[in-house]
Amino acid sequence: QSALTQPASVSGSPGQSITISCTGTSSDVGGYNYVSWYQQHPGKAPKLMIYDVSNRPSGVSNRFSGSKSGNTASLTISGLQAEDEADYYCSSYTSSSSWVFGGGTKLTVL
Amino acid sequence: EVQLVESGGGLVQPGGSLRLSCAASGFTFSSYWMHWVRQAPGKGLVWVSRINSDGSSTSYADSVKGRFTISRDNAKNTLYLQMNSLRAEDTAVYYCASGHYYDSSGYHNQYYFDYWGQGTLVTVSS
Numbered sequence: 001q002s003a004l005t006q007p008a009s010v011s012g013s014p015g016q017s018i019t020i021s022c023t024g025t026s027s028d029v030g031g032y033n034y035v036s037w038y039q040q041h042p043g044k045a046p047k048l049m050i051y052d053v054s055n056r057p058s059g060v061s062n063r064f065s066g067s068k069s070g071n072t073a074s075l076t077i078s079g080l081q082a083e084d085e086a087d088y089y090c091s092s093y094t095s096s097s098s099w100v101f102g103g104g105t106k107l108t109v110l
Numbered sequence: 111e112v113q114l115v116e117s118g119g120g121l122v123q124p125g126g127s128l129r130l131s132c133a134a135s136g137f138t139f140s141s142y143w144m145h146w147v148r149q150a151p152g153k154g155l156v157w158v159s160r161i162n163s164d165g166s167s168t169s170y171a172d173s174v175k176g177r178f179t180i181s182r183d184n185a186k187n188t189l190y191l192q193m194n195s196l197r198a199e200d201t202a203v204y205y206c207a208s209g210h211y212y213d214s215s216g217y218h219n220q221y222y223f224d225y226w227g228q229g230t231l232v233t234v235s236s
Contacts, residue, residue, distance in 0.1 A: 001172070003154065036222035038155070045205060045229055046147075046155065051222040089155050093221040097169060099145075099157040 004029065004090055004102035011108040017078040020105045022090030023071060028100055030071035034093035037066060037075045040104075041086045049088075050075060077107070085109040112136040112225045114206050119230030126196050126234070132189040132206030132227055140164075140184035143209035145223060146191050148202035156202075159191065160209060174200075196234045203229040 005023040012018040022029065022037075029035055035053045038046035048057050050066035053073060063078045073092070077084055090102040118130040132144070146158040159170045159180040168180050179192040189206050207223035 032221070034221035038223070040155075045226040046223070047226070048222060048224055051220070051224075057224075091155070091157075091222065098171060099160075099221075101147075101155040101157065104154040 001028075001094055001096060001098060001100045004092060004100055006088075006090060006102035006105045008103070009106045009108065011110055012080045013110045014080050014082065016080050017076060018080060018107065019077075020075045020088055020090075020107070022073040022075070022092075022102045024073075024092055024100070025071055027095040028092040029068065029073050031095055032093050033068070035066065035068055035073040036091045037064075038089045038091065039084075039086045040089065046089065080109055082109050114208070114225055114227035116204060116206055116227045116230035119204065119232045121233045121235065122196055123236050124197060124234055127192070127194045128196065128232060130191040130193065130204055130230055130232070132191075134187045134189065137208075137225070138211075138213070139187040141213060142211040143220075144180075144182065144189045145207045145209055146180060146189075147205045147207055147223065148200075149205070149229070150199075150202040153202075158204070161189070163210075163212065193232070196232075198234050201232060201234045203231050205229045 033053045037050040039049050040046045053068045054066045065076045088105045113135045115133045145160045161168045161180045165182045177195045181190045206227045208225040210220050
């Protein structure tokens with residue numbers, strides 16, 4: 001199972017919006033509404049930010065939103081804040097009854 | 111408060127074995143499917159294995175199939191990962207994480223990783 005494709009890095013200024021893409025295939029992202037997104041600060045465990053494409057867990061800011069079109073999912077962060085600077089990973093359930101992650105995207109808040 | 115605490119990591123020689131543990135508290139561990147996810151130094155997350163709530167069903171990533179064994183002891187609220195024939199490429203921080211669960215209202219499909227531990231580092235090197 002190949003990793004999902006994410007941009008290596010994105011950046012934005014405080015208050016701006018950014019979008020991180022996550023491209024897979026019809027066997028994972030395109031085949032199921034089971035895409036999730038995780039935020040990871042250096043030296044910390046990942047934190048669930050979005051599940052089932054567009055749902056936010058309790059306690060996650062509504063500045064984070066998710067969507068999907070075909071084989072590509074997206075995470076959008078609006079009103080960027082310094083604390084959003086972190087690595088972000090997408091994940092999808094697959095037709096092999098397994099899970100696959102993206103390679104990760106480093107978000108820099110300028 | 112939900113807590114997952116991994117332990118058992120360390121330095122091991124290529125070809126060696128190690129058993130990781132993940133102690134759970136603050137939730138009904140026996141009702142949850144559990145996963146292991148790893149992260150090589152400076153690299154991304156990789157799903158390793160999962161086990162259902164009663165331990166009767168398991169699955170593995172191709173990269174560890176036949177070498178790693180996931181298991182659980184619901185009486186001890188503990189998840190395990192037995193790692194044999196270790197290779198340098200198995201060097202990583204290993205996280206345990208929760209998945210599907212059931213409760214009095216039924217079965218809840220969670221195709222995502224909700225609770226995470228802090229991870230334990232496994233280094234395979236001579």
